[in-house]
Amino acid sequence: MEFQEAFRVADAAVVAKTEKHLTDVEFAILEGAWQGLSYEDIAQTKNYSLNYIRGDVGNKLWKKLSDALGEEVGKKNFRMALERRSHSSLPSGNYQQPSGIEQELPYRPLPLGSKLYIPRPPVEESCDREVLKPGSLVRIKAPWKMGKTSLLKRILANAEQQSYKTVNFSLRQLETAVFTDLDKFLRQFCANIAVNLQLQPELDEYWDEALFGSMTSCTNYIQGYLLANIDSPLVLGLDEVERLFEYPEIAIDFFALLRRWHEEANNLSIWQKLRLVVVHSTEPYVKLNNNQSPFNVGLPVKLLELSLEQMQILARHHELNWLDNSSAERLRAMVGGHPYLVQLAIYSLRRGELKLDKLLEEAPTQAGIYNDHLRGMLALLQEKPKLADAFVKLMKNDGSVSLEPQLSYQLESLGLIQIEGNKAKLLCQLYQLYFREYFQV
Known part of the structure; x- marks a missing residue:
């Protein structure tokens, strides 16, 4: 099952x-x-x-x-x-x-072929072209629930149509205990890729931490075993890599490996088989050497919010009779173009649970459709006082403000704020209306 x-x-x-x-x-x-x-x-x-x-x-x-x-x-x-x-x-x-449309819940990645997936040109075309290039690296950045995983699934599916091997691996799959030791982390990382490629891990045949160290052992394993045993390019999708930002000692070495593998394509033809797609929700706030970072090379992709036109397309796919832009404009005024917030609203309207007027009226309240989402965000902020203080500072200033980089990046990864240059601002009116009551702003 x-x-x-x-x-x-x-x-x-x-x-x-x-x-x-x-x-x-x-x-x-x-x-x-x-x-x-x-x-x-x-x-x-x-x-x-x-x-x-x-x-x-x-x-x-x-x-x-x-x-x-x-x-x-x-x-x-x-x-x-x-x-x-x-x-x-x-x-x-x-x-x-429920109908086929209603089964596609707004809080999970959309399946391939779903009419509810709204392309954001030229993102998909650019990614598909890039992974065809030997040794390429694509890095996709967007806050939580912006559609990164749905996009990654489609990039990998397109690569499979080219008869490429693909692996979709989220760093959230690994248990917390793995992040206490670099060797343990790299061995589990390699073993997971091997299993996804339907290969026996065979780690001990290529791994010698005492003699070569964990990083060299990992590189030898990827090159000498995984790439050597496949007869086509491999597109490796690494999702939610921001989890590593919480573990700087491991992050610095692992990201240096990704950069090294990407550059090895210029030296050894076997590394041209490897195409990396790195997905993250915020900029890395660990201190990385510019020459050892994968976040300043390759093709950068930033997922943007849905436009009014894209919101209208999504509404039509849900069989809503939005004859002009007025409904989309009203919804966008409350939640911006954040795909998850928009999809949840349109999903609820499609099921006939309530009308748009009522939805917008209740949106920032405990009776609204966003109650679980908002309560979860509130609980997270309450457990992290420094993060909450930074968020309150932002709410108290109607315009954009500068925040400490790490706190700013964490708030951005949650989708609570937008960063423009060195300034941060609230993502949408929904958050301003809901959180100002709890933080007495």
Whole structure:
């Protein structure tokens, strides 16, 4: 049973019981638990606070699922409970099987072929061309939930059409304990790539930390084993690499390796097989040597917000009758063109849950569709006083202000602010209206 099917079963049972769908943060917890992640790893992966994930939402989620499934359900046994339910008929009640469009939930990467994926030219074409070049490096930067992972999936799918090998690897997949030791981190990194290429890891055959060191061993492994055993180029997609920014000692060495592999294509033909796609949500705030950084070479790609025209296209795909730009303009005035915030609004309007006037009125309140998203952001800020102080400073100044770089980059990665030059400003009116009450601005 795949996770998407399991989530459909869980959501159907909850809707039949409560007439309400599972939320985006509940989706995140179920997905992480399905992968065997701890609450700590789920919180780090999804950019929520640990207390919010474990206490505020997690406990209530298992109670909700227990009531819906008619048996005691928790983090350790929910998979079997959903397996059992999937083999029985779905519960009766007011639940209706959603249409194909409605199944494409706004809080997960969009599947290939989805009509709801809105291209942002010339981004896709530029990336597709670049990965065809020997030894190329593409670096995609955008805040949280801007569509980076959906774009990466499409880049890799296009490469597969060229008969290239591809690996899609998120650094959020690795457990926290791995980041305590460079050798442990690099061995797990290499082993994961090998498994994705359907190769036996065979690490010990190429690895000698004592004699060569971890970095040289890793390079020897990639060159002498992985690249040597494939007969086509390899596009390696590295998603959510910003997780490494929290571990400077490992980050400095790992990013130096990426830069070295990229440059080796000029010296050895075997390294021309490797094409790197590096995806991150903020600028690196670790101190990297300019000659050893992968963030100042290759093709830079910055995902922008959706335009009014793109919002109209998305509305049409959801079969909304927006005859002019007025509805899109009103929504954009509240949430900007942030893809996740826009998609969640249009998704809710398509399901007929409420009208646009009501949606906008309730948007910055606990009754609104963004309540879970906003509460999660609030909990994260409350757990990080320095980050909260920087955010409050920004709210108190109607214009743009300068913030300490690391705090500015962290707020940007969460999608709370935009950085223009050396200045930061709030992303949208939604955040100003919601957070000013809690921080008494």
